Every structure is written in structure tokens, then in C-alpha cells.
Amino acid sequence: MASSKKLDAKIPDGQLEQKWSKYKSTVHLVNPANKRSLEVLVIGSGLAGSSAAASLAEMGYKVKVFCFQDSPRRAHSIAAQGGINAAKNYQNDGDSVYRLFYDTIKGGDYRSREGNVHRLAEVSSHIIDQCVAQGVPFAREYGGLLSNRSFGGTQVQRTFYAAGQTGQQLLLGAYSALQRQVGMGAVKLLARHEMLDIVNIDGKCRGIIARDLVSGKLERHFGHAVLLCTGGYGNVFFLSTNAMGCNVTAAWKAHKKGAFFGNPCYTQIHPTCIPVSGEHQSKLTLMSESLRNDGRIWVPKKKEDAQAIASGKMNPNDLKEDDRDYYLERRYPAFGNLVPRDVASRAAKERCDSGFGVNATGQAVYLDFAFNMKYKYGKTEATKKGIENPTEEQLTEFGQAVIKEKYGNLFDMYEQITGVNPYKNPMMIYPAVHYTMGGLWVDYHLMTTVPGLYALGEANFSDHGANRLGASALMQGLADGYFVIPYTIGEYLADEIRTKSIPTENEEFVKAEQEVENRINKLLNIKGTKSVDHFHKRLGKVMWDKCGMARNAEGLKWAIEEIRKIRAEFWADVRVPGSANEFNPELEKAGRVADFIELGELMCKDALHRNESCGGHFREEYQTEEGEANRDDEKFAYVAAWEMKEVGEWELNKEELKFENIKIAARSYK
């Protein structure tokens, strides 16, 4: 298979270990005087956007930052809980850049680029240095050194964390760096602004159209380069662990104007989330993967017991050890509860589909801390206190204190939402949509197929293949922003120093603004009978049922037809209240859901064409006898990069994936 001529990944030649350092020392530079006249628009203020904007401004570029929330600090990165990976080998447990690289490629089920992933592993350790220098309060040991824990899909401890609030602390670090540049006048901040289109002039991206969400006014902004750092699109499923505002709009507008969309069907379903509680549900809440360090996952061995528990006739704490099925430990003894997310999620679905679910809906399994609380932590603490024969009560008491210190905020959150005390009862969990590996196709420079338009962080498709390992999204977002784009953007901008800033009276700006305005008016003038949420929920259900944890050709074909119907009905019958020239959250939602509907179709199309199972993409037709994913490397070792011809019409371009340093193999966690 050869790559499509339209795709040039621009991976530097040479040995894997030297690609990035060689690139850095030969890349074109922009001199400081010229930087001051080069303008960069950064859309998004999450880890990727804030870190990129701060770093580029420090280097001297003129930067504008946009976000739709009221402050850059509220970007969805703030909600990341568990941690961030880095190949520091502080624990002396055999970690290295190569091992992180290897784990990531394998974790992604051999569907990512070696060159990119190796670079990610190389810069990972600088991220931790940078964050600590900013004052990010990572967890520490008594000796004052940084502490680590394990995440799924790895056998080393390389995850750095700040209680269950790692994303918050990392984002506040990047935000403070950003605000420092705002204070110095190097960055102009435009919060409560939503980007609604990109503007291309003579084949290059030259700016954006944004809506001031408070006044409703449309604005034109010029930039020599535009960076989309706009996050993931998990909310296409309506229910997900993403924040309510997460959306695909920025990436989708770019897609419609020439940016190819990579692997849209690769979705991560996270195994440990709080189960759905009812019709009113607006979002799902993650219980961090870090909990799998100490929580053991089980369901009853017998269906009668599962039913008795589900109907409230039996207390799960009373079920004997022998009657419990720790199915991950049983199926995957080498990794146990710490198998990667896709594997853990499918295993939970399998147990629940077979009738072993432990709540009324049958869609929940247990995550149980009792054992480690008592025997791992309780015992150690008792020993520390010099108590030789501690009672069961003492063990529980001591162990609880340790668990509280490690995961207190998660336990509190669980109790808030469910009304159940997780120190006393095992947590109930079920998989939920969490992360999208797919995104805008980018080359090694993080540039999309539109020159001058870049995508960073979760918005791009790049480093995680078909399944992302826990604690690697934060790493990638910050790698892209702090350490990759500051170099790679120079390669492009070095040729732009003679480009004067283009006045926004230019006809392309005028035209783009007019199109945005027309679409807003169209939405407002339908004056139909159903709310935006009505359509979003319908779309979400189709996506979850047919393009979720398990997919098959028949279901996907049906879904495509169904989504087209939803699209037609949406544009005929949606009701968007209010007007364009005011603060109007329903109007914002309407625009986003319209884009989700178009994206949903592409996701199904991508899932349908990929006749194999890999990572988060599980096609029921392609599984082994034991129910494991069956990859087809001969036919599908490529990135699917979709080019939009018109709404509902795409052309597939393939980027071949070459594995020169890793032997491509079946992925086993047994």
C-alpha cells in the first residue's frame, strides 16, 4: 500500500532516536525582529492552547487567544483527574524513552506514527520540569521527591499526579504562564468568543471569523498562522465524560474548508465512569483510572447473586470471595485490573451483556477498594504504628485514611452524585465515552492539509493510534504546545516574514463572515417545534448503540441513514429561541449540534470501512474466538484521512503506517 499523494507526513529522515533533535537543529528560524510582526491566532485555551500561546508569546510572536468559556482557566483540561506520564524513570523501575514509546505504540494497537510517538516520549520529561518550575504542586514523597503511580497498559510507575486534580493543576500552570503574557501585552485574550469559521486566502489559512458570545457580534481576525487547540468531540454521543461545551465546531469548519479528518471512528470508551441514573442525565462522570491501582473490578459469579444484588435483596459486601468473579484478573493475569481502557471496557460490557450487571439497569460492575484498603494500606499503617495484631476495624480505619489521602476528591464526587458512601460500599461503574483519538489530520509539524492551519492537543489525530493510554493526553497536549509547535511553526513562518497583515476588509473575510451570518439566521428562522437537545439526544443514542463499544456493518449502515434523517429533520424543525445579537447559549448549542450531526455520519462511515478491530474500534465481525480484537495489518495499517467533497460526501485518503523500529505484533495483555 502506498500513501495518497495528497498526504505528506513530513517525518524527518534518519534514525528514530535522532529525528527530532536533528529536526530542531536544522529547522528554519525567525529572527526576533520579524517575530514581532508575525501574528498567530490560538483557538482554545486548554493545555494545548495555553501552553502554545504562552510559549509563542515568550518567543516574541504576536498572539491572540480565543475560548468560549468566560476564562481560559475553564477549558476542559481542567477536569483531567488521574495524571500525566513522563519517562523520567524516577522510580528506577526500568522506564525509558523507548519503553514509553513502545507502550504508546502498542497501547494504540499499532495505528500511530513511530516518528511522532518517539518525539512525544522524548519531550515528556521536559514537561514535568517545566510544570514544576511554574509551581505546579505535584504529589510528593516524604523525602521531598516527586511521587508516581501506575496507569493502565504499563508495568512501570511513570504517572505524575496532583491528587485527583492533575489536569486542574497543569492547566492552572499553563494559564498562569498565559496570563503573564497577557499582563505584558504579548497576548490578547478573547474569552467568551467562539470561532465559527476559518478564512483561507490564496490557499493558505489567514484568519478566522469569531462570534463575541456576549454581544453576539461577528468579528474578523487576521493571523499569519492559526492553531486549533479546540479539544475532542466525545459529545457527539450526547452523554460523555466531557464538559458540556466540548464540541467539534472549530475542527469541523476547518474540515469543510480543506483540512482532512483523521480516523474519526477511533473513540475511547473509559471503563470506570458512574453509571447512567435516568432520563434527565446530562453528562457522565469519570472515576479516574488511577483508582484501578487500588480498586479491584468484579461481578458475581452466579446470575442469581447478580439479580439479588441488583434488586437490593443482597448487600454486595456480604457476597463471599469465592462467589466473586474478578474477571480482569482472571482473563488478563499479567496486567490484571490495569489492562488498557479498551480492553477493560469491552470486558465490562461482556459481563453485563451476559447478565451479571449489578444494578437495576444491568449496566454496572463493581470497583472495590475493601481488599487493598485493609490488607495493603491498613496493614502497612498498622506496622508503622507498631501494632502487631490489628483488628479488622483498625485495618479498615487506617486503610481508609490512606485511600482518602490518595483519592479523597474522587470518593467525595462519587458520593455527591450517587448518594452512596464508597468507603463503605464498592463503587458501581460502567464504561462511558471519554476521549477521541481521531481528529484533524496533521503532519509531523502539526500542520493540517491547509497550509498555515495547525491542530494541537486532542483536536488532532496524531499520537494515540486506535487507543490512548491513560495519562497520555495531558502529556500530548503539553508536548504539542510547549515543545513541538514553538519549533515547527518557525518552518512555516520563516517564509511569511514578507507577508503584511491582511486587512480584514479583504473579500474572503467578508464572504466568510457573510456565510456565518447566514447560517445563524437560518438556524434562528426555522422556528420549528423541537429543542436542540432533542436532536442531540437522538443523535447520541444512534451513535452509542451503533458506533459505540461494539460496531457491525449492518448497524453502521442503518446509523448512516438514520443520521441523515436526523439532519434533515433538524434543519426543518429545530427551535432556537432568542436572537443573534445577544448572549444566547441555545444558539451556540444549535450550531454545535448541527456540526455533530455531520460528524456522526463520517464516524460511522469510517467505522464501516475499517473491516478490522483495533483499539477502541471493535467490529463484532472481526474478533478472535476469545472475543479479543482481530486486527488486519495487511489491509488496514494506515491512517484514514477523509476529505470532504460536500456535506455527506467524502473521499478517503490513506497514509501508510510504517513500523521500522517496533515489531508489529498481536497485542496481548495476558
Next chain:
Amino acid sequence: MAGTSEKTINVNVKVWRQKNKNEKGGFETHDMKGVSVDMSFLEMFDVLNERLINEGKDPVAFDHDCREGICGMCSMYINGRPHGPKQGVTTCQLHMRSFKDGDTIVVEPWRSAAFPVIKDLAVDRSAFDRVIAAGGFVSVNTGNAKDANNILIPKDDADEAFNAAACIGCGACVAACKNGSAMLFVSAKVSQLALLPQGKVEAQQRVLDMVHHMDMEGFGNCTNTGACEAECPKEISLENIARMNREFLFANANEKK
């Protein structure tokens, strides 16, 4: 157990409506029947808004995003308390099981001179961003950092800095304070950085700049009523204010010298 309770209640929601910053607002009352107690407070608002839209009326505008108590965006003043009746939770984490059948629930926006209303329950808190821009950072450019484990930080200091850094910037402290003071928010950032060796170098300038900017933004004075700590969803401690006052006096004295 989770998700299995089918209990519902009826409540009366009295909600503040205000078209924009310049127009006068007023209360509007809605009967909410059959509200599941498993619903979150904001989900109850989703249901209300869905109904308003179906009736051809303008839904209630409110800020929210993560709905997990971490982004700091949600901001409702419920029955006279920012984030409502429960200690240590944000509006989005409040669930209807905290209310009783027949309750009247009064919902207003944050009220403070420094936080003008945008519409209904949404307010403008950008003053907080500007206070951070005045000094809430360590001046270190990307790429200049040394190996992270070269800086040893006693666990207790790291934990204390973390506790201060847990502030979500929601502004409940300002809304709770009769003077509209932002001392708890500002002191949390000053404390976090003052507790860490990385932040020590600039500690004096930082506290002067941030306090100066806080005053400029129109936040009120602190008269030690403690309402901020009582209402803070992240239970940020008043000790931070004490620490900031010490830092400030010290820095101020040094500056005069």
C-alpha cells in the same frame, strides 16, 4: 443505591431574569413537578429550559461547563447562599436530594460590583483573570527549567500549596462577602506560590501587584467576617488570607525601605 431511587419531589423555583447588563431584572416563578431526587440542580434547570423552549419562551441563561465541580464556571446563588445549602460543593454538584418536597428555591446570580450581570444568572468574572495577569505566576519561560527532582519540597509544604491551588476561581467567596472582597481568591494564589521555593523569589512583588490590582478592579475590603471560607466550595482556608496579609505587610515595609 445509585440510580435506583425513583423518588420525586415538587418544588417552586423563583429565578432571577435579567435581559442584559443595562436592563432591570426581576424574579419569575416556575412550578417544577415530579423532579427526580437523583437529578443534579443544573439538570433541573435543563428540564425547566426544555419546557420554556417548548412553550416558545426564552430559556434561563446560566454558566456551566464541566458539571464536575472543577471548572468553576457554574455560579448560582441559591436560597441566599452561593452554590446553595451544601457545604463544600459547587452548584453543579448539588443534587435535588438536598431539597424537600414543596420547597421554594430562590435562585439569583452572583451579586458584586466587580461581577456585572451578563444575562439572567450569568455574570462577568474577568476581573479574576486580570488579577492573575498582574502577578499570579512564576516568571519562567518555556524551556528554562532544570530537572524537576532538583527542587526538593517537603511533603507538607507541597500539600499545603496544593490545598491553596485547589481554588477553582468560581467567585463564590466574593458573592458571599457583604463587602464583595476577593481576598480569599487572591490569597489562595499568593499562598500557593509563597509556599513553594519556585515562587519565593518573586513573592514580594507578586503580593504587592496582585493586591494593588485587586483594589483597582473594585473588589471590597476584607473585614474578617469569614463568610468566604464558609461558602467556598473547595474549602479554601482563611489561613491563606492571614498569610497574604503577612506577606503584604512585609513586602510593603521592604518597599518603603
